[in-house]
Amino acid sequence: MEGKKELRFRCWIDIDGKRFFGPGRAQLLILIQKKGSLSKAAKEMGMSYRKAWAMVEDMNQRGQHPYVELYKGGSQGGGAELTETGQKVLSTFIKMNNEITATVQEHTDKILDLI
Amino acid sequence: MEGKKELRFRCWIDIDGKRFFGPGRAQLLILIQKKGSLSKAAKEMGMSYRKAWAMVEDMNQRGQHPYVELYKGGSQGGGAELTETGQKVLSTFIKMNNEITATVQEHTDKILDLI
Numbered sequence: 477m478e479g480k481k482e483l484r485f486r487c488w489i490d491i492d493g494k495r496f497f498g499p500g501r502a503q504l505l506i507l508i509q510k511k512g513s514l515s516k517a518a519k520e521m522g523m524s525y526r527k528a529w530a531m532v533e534d535m536n537q538r539g540q541h542p543y544v545e546l547y548k549g550g551s552q553g554g555g556a557e558l559t560e561t562g563q564k565v566l567s568t569f570i571k572m573n574n575e576i577t578a579t580v581q582e583h584t585d586k587i588l589d590l591i
Numbered sequence: 592m593e594g595k596k597e598l599r600f601r602c603w604i605d606i607d608g609k610r611f612f613g614p615g616r617a618q619l620l621i622l623i624q625k626k627g628s629l630s631k632a633a634k635e636m637g638m639s640y641r642k643a644w645a646m647v648e649d650m651n652q653r654g655q656h657p658y659v660e661l662y663k664g665g666s667q668g669g670g671a672e673l674t675e676t677g678q679k680v681l682s683t684f685i686k687m688n689n690e691i692t693a694t695v696q697e698h699t700d701k702i703l704d705l706i
Contacts, residue, residue: 480606484602485600488598490597491706496596572698576694580691587687591612
């Protein structure tokens, strides 16, 4: 009966009951920040450019302010970077996730021993 | 663009990468404890008896010890109650969820204002 036990969590934000921002979008923003390119970020996530673009569009349209700025053309085929809002949302989300991780870790041994 | 924003979380336990225990099963255990009956607990959750029974069976078989004891027959058509393990798992899970809720609430205003 003894298998590999893991305590997991997920935290996300809904707007009007519809998923708006969670770990997947946070990861996309991290990669955009790192790569300076939406197509490279999408590739790194194993996601189509079309899908990554739709996620960025949704954040830019349903957020209070755009999260990502996309630059067209140029010799590098355009680029992408986080706006100030995008950076703040990302860093606040990461900070919160780290604190939840700490809370979860405090309970991990106790609960997994019981399970 | 301003809709109803909600910060949500979910915490659960996997065994060998497969969901084992989370908010749904915790709710089922709470109702078994309250009603003393699996069929009444299932009904309260809007779930078939068959599905609730399968959840109990999975907990009883994959857990280190059974979580729920089922009694057959009698004038009440059988009953169900939590074992000591079931009670401990449930109370530990609830306590952890309450602490995560507190951590999440500390961040709610800040993150939802930004979003």
